[in-house]
Amino acid sequence: MRGPHDLGGLPGGPIEPAVHEHEPTHWEKRIEAMMVLLFDTKRRLGRVDESRRMQEALGEDYHKYPYYERRLQAVSRLMLEKGVFSQEELEAKQREVRARLEAERSGS
Amino acid sequence: MDPRFHPGDSVRVLERNQPGHVRTPLYVRGKVGVIERIVGSFPNPETLAYGQTGLPYKMLYRVNFEQKLLWHDYDGKPEDSLEIEIYEHWLEPA
Amino acid sequence: MSDQHHDLVHATHTHDGKPIQNDDRPPLEAETLETAIRELLIEKGVISSDDIRRAIETMDDRGEALGGKIVARAWVDEDFRQRLLSEGDAAVRDFGIDMRPTELCVVENTDEVHNMVVCTLCSCYPRPILGLPPVWYKRRDYRARAVREPRAILAEFGTTIPERKQVRVHDSNADLRYLVLPQRPAGTDDWSEEQLAELVTRDSMIGVADVRGPTD
Numbered sequence: 277m278r279g280p281h282d283l284g285g286l287p288g289g290p291i292e293p294a295v296h297e298h299e300p301t302h303w304e305k306r307i308e309a310m311m312v313l314l315f316d317t318k319r320r321l322g323r324v325d326e327s328r329r330m331q332e333a334l335g336e337d338y339h340k341y342p343y344y345e346r347r348l349q350a351v352s353r354l355m356l357e358k359g360v361f362s363q364e365e366l367e368a369k370q371r372e373v374r375a376r377l378e379a380e381r382s383g384s
Numbered sequence: 385m386d387p388r389f390h391p392g393d394s395v396r397v398l399e400r401n402q403p404g405h406v407r408t409p410l411y412v413r414g415k416v417g418v419i420e421r422i423v424g425s426f427p428n429p430e431t432l433a434y435g436q437t438g439l440p441y442k443m444l445y446r447v448n449f450e451q452k453l454l455w456h457d458y459d460g461k462p463e464d465s466l467e468i469e470i471y472e473h474w475l476e477p478a
Numbered sequence: 479m480s481d482q483h484h485d486l487v488h489a490t491h492t493h494d495g496k497p498i499q500n501d502d503r504p505p506l507e508a509e510t511l512e513t514a515i516r517e518l519l520i521e522k523g524v525i526s527s528d529d530i531r532r533a534i535e536t537m538d539d540r541g542e543a544l545g546g547k548i549v550a551r552a553w554v555d556e557d558f559r560q561r562l563l564s565e566g567d568a569a570v571r572d573f574g575i576d577m578r579p580t581e582l583c584v585v586e587n588t589d590e591v592h593n594m595v596v597c598t599l600c601s602c603y604p605r606p607i608l609g610l611p612p613v614w615y616k617r618r619d620y621r622a623r624a625v626r627e628p629r630a631i632l633a634e635f636g637t638t639i640p641e642r643k644q645v646r647v648h649d650s651n652a653d654l655r656y657l658v659l660p661q662r663p664a665g666t667d668d669w670s671e672e673q674l675a676e677l678v679t680r681d682s683m684i685g686v687a688d689v690r691g692p693t694d
Contacts, residue, residue: 284598285411285626288619296614301500309533313525329405329433361518369514426653460629463644469652
């Protein structure tokens with residue numbers, strides 16, 4: 277069975293390198309930074325292999341998420357699986373953060 | 385750990401349908417290539433992916449495939465090739 | 479729909495080629511999740527804001543310029559070139575680069591062979607050298623097609639490979655990370671290592687382009 281990530285040899289569209297090119301955003305770098313830190317030899321809260329497993333487990337949704345959102349989903353699920361924070365803690369924090377960001381975005 | 389294969393050996397990638405996390409893409413399974421070099425022994429990603437230790441380590445090889453043997457419709461030059469890393473437990477002599 | 483449909487095309491460079499901070503924001507839900515996770519990790523003492531800032535600074539030090547220095551050194555210093563090809567990890571340690579837990583494999587373009595790198599299963603990339611991979615490298619189209627029709631892809635990058643050359647694709651699927659050592663362009667015999675380093679592009683080190691010299 278072909279996983280959603282196993283793409284080698286499938287048909288695809290043009291690469292259009294000039295279109296699909298941008299300087300990484302600060303938000304994208306924050307996600308990468310978190311992954312580097314969580315998986316480093318000091319913290320060892322996961323492995324890149326585990327993050328890949330989590331992304332592959334997204335199934336149909338694998339291609340719905342843009343790249344960094346997919347990695348973020350993987351980190352989130354991995355930290356929940358490892359009990360670094362709980363689903364309740366995450367949801368409460370998301371409510372708080374969403375309200376703050378909404379206010380910030382409508383004000384800008 | 386002694387490597388089972390050596391540079392120049394002809395090998396076939398197993399046509400195994402293994403559930404879980406694996407690093408052997410579908411497009412090389414069942415295909416015959418040649419050992420380019422022994423990379424060394426590495427923790428097994430198939431168990432690392434589940435938070436385990438990756439022990440026992442697996443011997444890793446770079447395997448060279450002729451493109452025209454990978455794809456029936458390959459339209460580049462006949463010499464064109466592809467190299468990929470394959471763990472020993474995915475290989476058999478060909 | 480493309481798997482990068484939210485990505486905005488905002489190349490932001492200052493005149494000296496250094497990136498300036500790209501503050502484009504993702505959709506609200508995505509920013510909410512990232513911020514929530516980060517703040518929880520900080521509250522629990524797992525990471526600190528300082529850790530994040532330092533990790534981003536480290537990322538910003540990587541890229542085309544760092545890769546270019548390595549390539550230029552290999553062009554002018556035969557001992558280094560040999561070391562880079564045979565024990566990449568040790569060679570790039572001269573530049574303060576630590577490849578662990580992966581290993582570096584440098585593949586050299588010659589008059590006979592053109593090398594090109596892809597990761598069909600995810601987006602493996604020599605990050606300790608080149609930083610974060612370009613958007614197209616991580617997209618479905620490149621990952622799907624690069625192993626099967628490399629010459630067509632090279633053409634889409636405007637790269638013409640002479641008939642006589644073999645194209646060798648490297649699928650970066652496990653513990654090695656690949657850096658292409660491109661060919662030194664003609665007309666650069668009297669150039670300094672520093673001048674040569676400036677010529678080297680990221681795409682040439684992924685193998686989708688050649689390095690252009692003064693006569694190209």
